[in-house]
Amino acid sequence: MTDAVKVGFVPLSTAPKGVLVVFTDESMKFGPASRKHLANAGDVVKRAAAAAEFKGKSGSALDILAPQGVKAARLIVVGTGKAGSVKDEDFIKLGGTATGKIGSNASAVTLVAELPGGAMKPHQAAALAVGARLRGYKFDRYKTKTKDKDKALVAQFSVAVADVAAARKAFTRDAHVANGVVLARELVNEPPNVLYPAEFARRAAQLRKLGVKVEIFDVKAMEKLGMGALLGVSQGSYHPGRMVVMRWNGASNKADKPVAFVGKGVCFDTGGISIKPAGSMEEMKGDMAGAACVVGLMHALAARKAKVNAVGAIGIVENMPDGNAQRPGDIVKTMSGQTIEIINTDAEGRLVLADVLWYVTQKHKPKFIVDLATLTGAILVALGTEYAGLFSNNDQLSERLSKSGDATGERVWRMPLGPEFDKQIDSKFADMKNAAGRWGGSITAAQLLQRFVDNTPWAHLDIAGTAMGAPATDINTSWGSGYGVRLLDHLVAQHYETKR
Ligand code: MN
Ligand code: ZN
Numbered sequence: 001m002t003d004a005v006k007v008g009f010v011p012l013s014t015a016p017k018g019v020l021v022v023f024t025d026e027s028m029k030f031g032p033a034s035r036k037h038l039a040n041a042g043d044v045v046k047r048a049a050a051a052a053e054f055k056g057k058s059g060s061a062l063d064i065l066a067p068q069g070v071k072a073a074r075l076i077v078v079g080t081g082k083a084g085s086v087k088d089e090d091f092i093k094l095g096g097t098a099t100g101k102i103g104s105n106a107s108a109v110t111l112v113a114e115l116p117g118g119a120m121k122p123h124q125a126a127a128l129a130v131g132a133r134l135r136g137y138k139f140d141r142y143k144t145k146t147k148d149k150d151k152a153l154v155a156q157f158s159v160a161v162a163d164v165a166a167a168r169k170a171f172t173r174d175a176h177v178a179n180g181v182v183l184a185r186e187l188v189n190e191p192p193n194v195l196y197p198a199e200f201a202r203r204a205a206q207l208r209k210l211g212v213k214v215e216i217f218d219v220k221a222m223e224k225l226g227m228g229a230l231l232g233v234s235q236g237s238y239h240p241g242r243m244v245v246m247r248w249n250g251a252s253n254k255a256d257k258p259v260a261f262v263g264k265g266v267c268f269d270t271g272g273i274s275i276k277p278a279g280s281m282e283e284m285k286g287d288m289a290g291a292a293c294v295v296g297l298m299h300a301l302a303a304r305k306a307k308v309n310a311v312g313a314i315g316i317v318e319n320m321p322d323g324n325a326q327r328p329g330d331i332v333k334t335m336s337g338q339t340i341e342i343i344n345t346d347a348e349g350r351l352v353l354a355d356v357l358w359y360v361t362q363k364h365k366p367k368f369i370v371d372l373a374t375l376t377g378a379i380l381v382a383l384g385t386e387y388a389g390l391f392s393n394n395d396q397l398s399e400r401l402s403k404s405g406d407a408t409g410e411r412v413w414r415m416p417l418g419p420e421f422d423k424q425i426d427s428k429f430a431d432m433k434n435a436a437g438r439w440g441g442s443i444t445a446a447q448l449l450q451r452f453v454d455n456t457p458w459a460h461l462d463i464a465g466t467a468m469g470a471p472a473t474d475i476n477t478s479w480g481s482g483y484g485v486r487l488l489d490h491l492v493a494q495h496y497e498t499k500r
Contacts, residue, residue: 012162049062095135122169257365264353265290268319273327326342342434361452370397373462461484
């Protein structure tokens, strides 16, 4: 892994080092500090802009090497679109865009945190820096030879700001969240021969260093709890399954009910006996992205010492075909006592979640529970890679998640639930079956989950389209996106932390 964008903050007036990055908009004007850097450059920018037809449009940039009269080896002017159109949620993208324009050839970068209308506020400058760090991430641990174009940007970023202390403070908090995102990406990107359930559990256990209590349940412990659905999925694998429960108790009242997050962690999903076709099967190493998000989120909450009690629980298994693998037709008994007929062994995520959701609702009695899972291909058909599917039994929680989605750019779109869908998973031989017909496949999957949350306010995020293999964005070029960490951190920060 390379996470090599080092960020520091300096006063706005500091002389630039290395690559100088300034921002403009379609007015093609600059803020006062940027103007000072360009004071001796004459019409260099104007002429270069004319030659490159650069007009300050959002996402565009002008790159000038060895600009005359500028104390920097290279000048990059980044466009932000229509004057005054930059919103709070855009600064992280702006930092990512700027970093993307730099490429891999820079050791020092000075980023002037200023728009033509004036200096960025501390939280905006911090977001800019976070965008730079997230964009700078590359997963290259397994490349022994690196071509130039694949080289990671390794650079010291000096973000020039109006209020150094305030920006530094905001960034310190946000950097913990960014580290959580990187941790989630890292787990998703790891190959499945490296990241099998026991290894995943070991990595989650590292959170102990941050004061998180981590309990690891092995097969025996889960048998004792009666988790027949999770264990049925995992029984065909050489690597035994695990459940990991992480607890962060940061609220001032330790007896406060916790918020809870549950993640699907299928370290590799072959489909089992209902085996998948070979094409793109390698991507099923990412079928644990929900669990990765929960671990990344718990990292973020603990590292920034969030004033909340939070539980993160993940079911981690491998779904393999084997002489001992479960069959279509098998009936398993869940921890809740309800039975499930296996129709398709590739609909395994809901089986894993059924037991973990039930465990968390019964054992921890949370205020609410949000689960994340790369659950269905059907959600890609419905929503593509821009939105995660949101299913919920609670309007308030849904609305809060939607707002946090808009604020972080990790967007969700609410999908329906209802009795007419629920009855589609009734089974001839058991209480329910794990697969219904083709239509509304994401919904019937969510209906099964709902049977395991009691009356707990609950939301299910189907992240099959957003967590892995989504197109590169301003802040991510790696395969695993780390989707959900910033979304849920924002949700917690906005609504569930005790006031200081
Ligand atoms: Mn599957
Ligand atoms: Zn799966």
